[in-house]
Amino acid sequence: MSSKPFILLGKEIPEGERTVLDLKVAKLHTRTTVNVPVIIERSTNPGPVVLLLAGIHGDETNGVGIIREIINQKINKPKNGTIICIPVFNIFGYLIQTREFPDGRDLNRMFPGSASGSLASQFAYQFTKEIAPHVDYVIDFHTGGGERDNISQIRCSKDDEKALELAKVFNPPMIVFSNNIAKSLRDTLNKMDKTILLFEGGKSKELNPTVINEGVNGTKNVLIRLGLIEGELSVKATPVYVKKAKWLRAQHSGMFQIRVRNGAFVKKKEVLGVIQDPFGEFKKKIYAPDNCHIFCVNQTPIVNKGDALFHISLEE
Structure with a gap:
């Protein structure tokens, strides 16, 4: 049939x-x-x-x-x-x-x-x-x-x-x-x-x-x-499972270095990355606000204040 x-x-x-x-x-x-x-x-x-x-x-x-x-x-x-x-x-x-x-x-x-x-x-x-x-x-x-x-x-x-x-x-x-x-x-x-x-x-x-x-x-x-x-x-x-999430945004403009692996679970206060100026005058660390998973990373080398850098889970 x-x-x-x-x-x-x-x-x-x-x-x-x-x-x-x-x-x-x-x-x-x-x-x-x-x-x-x-x-x-x-x-x-x-x-x-x-x-x-x-x-x-x-x-x-x-x-x-x-x-x-x-x-x-x-x-x-x-x-x-x-x-x-x-x-x-x-x-x-x-x-x-x-x-x-x-x-x-x-x-x-x-x-x-x-x-x-x-x-x-x-x-x-x-x-x-x-x-x-x-x-x-x-x-x-x-x-x-x-x-x-x-x-x-x-x-x-x-x-x-x-x-x-x-x-x-x-x-x-x-x-x-x-x-x-x-x-x-x-x-x-x-x-x-x-x-x-x-x-x-x-x-x-x-x-x-x-x-x-x-x-x-x-x-x-x-x-x-x-x-x-x-x-x-x-x-x-x-x-x-990522049930809730938020973006961590750049607090400063500058050259962006990632210090963490995409997909990693990180603990509160762990350093995720560093923003520096091209003249060696300032260096600002980006810290994990809480224990969280990272599931997206912005790989651009130059960032502006307000740019989305890390997409992280909000752990319950």
């Missing part, structure tokens, strides 16, 4: 085959069409539809590297259900290595989008209308913006039981409770009753082998748990 047809972007996706479709974005003024490749692997057996998506910010290349490796290792070939991969979502930003869309907007603040809005809004609308309704689970891969280096982590709402269960299965070093941001992809998919995990790892414009490996292994775990692929769950350690 055959399962019902699976239609995506107006095309019927055959069972047991690899299909590559193009999500059309726009034409450049040179008449060149810009398309986003959508790679679909459908098994011959029924099961959930999982979307793996990266590059919503064009300069966040670690996520692109994770999906590339998943395809390279053929992890995206399911025994049951369907796996959709969109390795580079914001193709414009990826080509010129910028976070934003060409209209200067953050694509991840434009959902669910509008058919008559800005270019980013129209693209978000196309995804929300054409792809989002057909998926059950989504893993959205991100990195820290600029020089902010995130320890590998899954972000989800503490009230989303299905996402939290899969976050544990993903088995990242840290699980960070964070509320949905209005007009983000996560917020929109959540309202559509889809289960979404947001992965953060590393910083922009890098291909970090450790982060990529953690992303691949975690995704594999989730696909095994959902029954799409076969295998044994890989469990390294119990994730650290």
Whole structure:
């Protein structure tokens, strides 16, 4: 007995085959069409539809590297259900290595989008209308913006039981409770009753082998748990839960030296870093305000007063 047809972007996706479709974005003024490749692997057996998506910010290349490796290792070939991969979502930003869309907007603040809005809004609308309704689970891969280096982590709402269960299965070093941001992809998919995990790892414009490996292994775990692929769950350690967090900001401008490892647990009054002027006249230490975990570090060498330096947990 055959399962019902699976239609995506107006095309019927055959069972047991690899299909590559193009999500059309726009034409450049040179008449060149810009398309986003959508790679679909459908098994011959029924099961959930999982979307793996990266590059919503064009300069966040670690996520692109994770999906590339998943395809390279053929992890995206399911025994049951369907796996959709969109390795580079914001193709414009990826080509010129910028976070934003060409209209200067953050694509991840434009959902669910509008058919008559800005270019980013129209693209978000196309995804929300054409792809989002057909998926059950989504893993959205991100990195820290600029020089902010995130320890590998899954972000989800503490009230989303299905996402939290899969976050544990993903088995990242840290699980960070964070509320949905209005007009983000996560917020929109959540309202559509889809289960979404947001992965953060590393910083922009890098291909970090450790982060990529953690992303691949975690995704594999989730696909095994959902029954799409076969295998044994890989469990390294119990994730650290960050239930509340805050940023430590620079009290001075100057040259910034980090004295602590990202992901470390530090004790109150421990020195996290030092800010110095270039003339050797002052040196200010940055202390941990309490016992806490560090899960993001700003790796920029020069900071201004007020810059976010360390993202730390607020221990209960």
